[in-house]
Amino acid sequence: MGLVQLEEQSWKTLRLCRLHQFQRVSKLFTTLKTLDHFNYKPESYATFQQRYVLNFQHWGGANATAPILVYLGAESPLGGDLSGIGFLHDNAAPFKALCVYIEHRYYGKSIPFRSRKEAFKNASTLGYFNSAQAIADYADIIMHIKKKLHAMSSPVIVIGGSYGGMLASWFRLKYPHVALGALASSAPILYFNNITPSGAYYSIVSKDFREASETCYQTIRKSWSEIDKIASKHHGLSTLSKKFKTCEPLTSSSEFKNYLDTMYTGAAQYDRPPSYPVNEVCRGIDGSKKQDILSKIFDGVVAYYGNRTCYLNQPTSDSETDQGWRWQTCSEMVMPIGVGENTMFQPDPFDLDSFIKNCKGYYGVPARPHWITSYYGGQDIKLILQRFGSNIIFSNGLRDPYSSGGVLENLSDSILAVSTVKGSHCLDIQPKRETDPEWLVEQRKTVVKIIKGWMAKYYADLKAFKRQ
Incomplete structure (x- = not known):
């Protein structure tokens, strides 16, 4: 038929x-x-x-x-x-x-x-x-x-x-x-x-965490340099992998920081009742009995994800949403989201030229950043x-x-x-x-x-x- x-x-x-x-x-x-x-x-x-x-x-x-x-x-x-x-x-x-x-x-x-x-x-x-x-x-x-x-x-x-x-x-x-x-x-x-400032997204994430807890906000803000410090040492990535019980050995500090970034932004974006994930993360960080910054961060990870055998980089395959949205953002849905100053994250400005180059390398065609407007x-x-x-x-x-x-x-x-x-x-x-x-x-x-x-x-x- x-x-x-x-x-x-x-x-x-x-x-x-x-x-x-x-x-x-x-x-x-x-x-x-x-x-x-x-x-x-x-x-x-x-x-x-x-x-x-x-x-x-x-x-x-x-x-x-x-x-x-x-x-x-x-x-x-x-x-x-x-x-x-x-x-x-x-x-x-x-x-x-x-x-x-x-x-x-x-x-x-x-x-x-x-x-x-x-x-x-x-x-x-x-x-x-x-x-x-x-x-x-x-x-x-x-x-x-x-x-x-x-x-x-x-x-x-x-x-x-x-x-x-x-x-x-x-x-x-x-x-x-x-x-x-x-x-x-x-x-x-x-x-x-550029209708909206590039760093606006991460400014709100930071605001959400700061409103939940000033000490939590400051702990996260200070953690990035601590990660870089440990990662730069001999066997530093191995140390971080063990400390955070990662599912796979970490290959770079940027990989690790991206996982934490995803957790914080996800908690803020979906900070809804009754659980309020931002509060959950901060309760884990502020309630930690550990003294060092990264142990506090790990307790925040556990509070967010719950008790697991491993964390952050579980082996996954691309979902169809990942595959589809990658094309859409590389063609017309170019949202220039970067990280500005005065947030709890390390500054990371959006680089349009690099973005277009990466998309062209992936698909063979350049992005059209002005088409939507x-x-x-x-x-x-x-x-x-x-x-x-x-x-x-x-x-x-x-x-x-x-x-x-x-x-x-x-x-x-x-x-x-x-x-x-x-x-x-x-x-x-x-x-x-x-x-x-x-x-x-x-x-x-x-x-x-x-x-x-x-x-x-x-x-x-x-x-x-x-x-x-």
């Missing part, structure tokens, strides 16, 4: 299931997508299977022009989105919404060229792997779903987090006829082309978007280092910033918990209230339009 026939059969099955199960259906679909939406060369018309999921459990139906909430997949397979993104499920019932989750091209099983190996073969096959093609896929799929369900008047809200949040905001700007509005969670759309904008964003943009929520948690590249003030009456001082990366779109703090509950309520306002105006306009 061909792919188109498979999809058509799925739609027939879905309609029968909806009759028998009264909108309690969640089903996986695949659809044929065009490889290249922006060219008319014969090879551009090649197709691949793209996955998406529909959940009808609470949908009010096309006759009621009930809304459609669409999660725009980002740099990971579709499966994790279904369990990890709670905003759609948590709000489907009050909105009487159809929930849609779409997988990003080149991730999961939405792979062009028949296999991941072939798709990632070289820059020629990877050249179709970019944000513009991805949001064109999303527009095509959304319109396809609305047509199949006879729901052309149902308003669409697109939702995304982090890179997906950027996609959501850009989707609203590029496809306003498809989406009524967008929720862009933790979307650092201003971390391009050329294609989507970003410079003088308030001046520009207040004149033509509308219906975008930029939600952020200010403990998230990426919030430094986010939109943190209202740009217009309907392009709004909703932030929380204690929030972290994409926390607002994760599933609700009974233990959620009040500030998080209120942030979500604010977002829902704004979206309800968009929909109320849309339904009023639709009613007036139909009377004409």
Whole structure:
């Protein structure tokens, strides 16, 4: 059976299931997508299977022009989105919404060229792997779903987090006829082309740790020179490997410091209740009974990761997220994140020339560091978007280092910033918990209230339009 026939059969099955199960259906679909939406060369018309999921459990139906909430997949397979993104499920019932989750091209099983190996073969096959093609896929799929369900008047809200949040905001700007509005969670759309200072990310990481504990902050700050001092000695790397119980012998001090960097930035980026990882690390460091700095740091590592047989450099293979995001950052998603002065880290400025050289050596093509702002904008964003943009929520948690590249003030009456001082990366779109703090509950309520306002105006306009 061909792919188109498979999809058509799925739609027939879905309609029968909806009759028998009264909108309690969640089903996986695949659809044929065009490889290249922006060219008319014969090879551009090649197709691949793209996955998406529909959940009808609470949908009010096309006759009621009930809304459609669409999660725009980002740099990971579709499966994790279904369990990890709670905003759609948590709000489907009050909105009487159809929930849609779409997988990003080149991730999961939405792979062009028949296999991941072939798709990632070289820059020629990877050249179709970019944000513009991805949001064109999303527009095509959304319109396809609305047509199949006879729901052309149902308003669409697109939702995304982090890179997906950027996609959501850009989707609203590029496809306003498809989406009524967008929720862009933790979307650092201003971390391009030097709009945001290069060192802003690490400044917030340091601020998070300093607010948790001054002594913890100072211990980490002093530890780097201590690492360099020991690593420079004869058998110094072996000493560090034993002290930190690394899973594999360390090969350089920079390797070791990168592992610690990843731990600290991860703790800050995802510093969320109930565990608050930054506090966990600092409790380990400050509560250490050891006197020397590196023993205190090791106790912080144990506090963060828990009791293990070994730490930091466990043997792993590249995940598909690693593989995909490496290409994306080496092509268009060039975020110049460096380490400036006055942080708890050693200064390490972002070197654009070196970055471009490394990417060209890896893929054979240079990065395009200015393309994102050329294609989507970003410079003088308030001046520009207040004149033509509308219906975008930029939600952020200010403990998230990426919030430094986010939109943190209202740009217009309907392009709004909703932030929380204690929030972290994409926390607002994760599933609700009974233990959620009040500030998080209120942030979500604010977002829902704004979206309800968009929909109320849309339904009023639709009613007036139909009377004409």
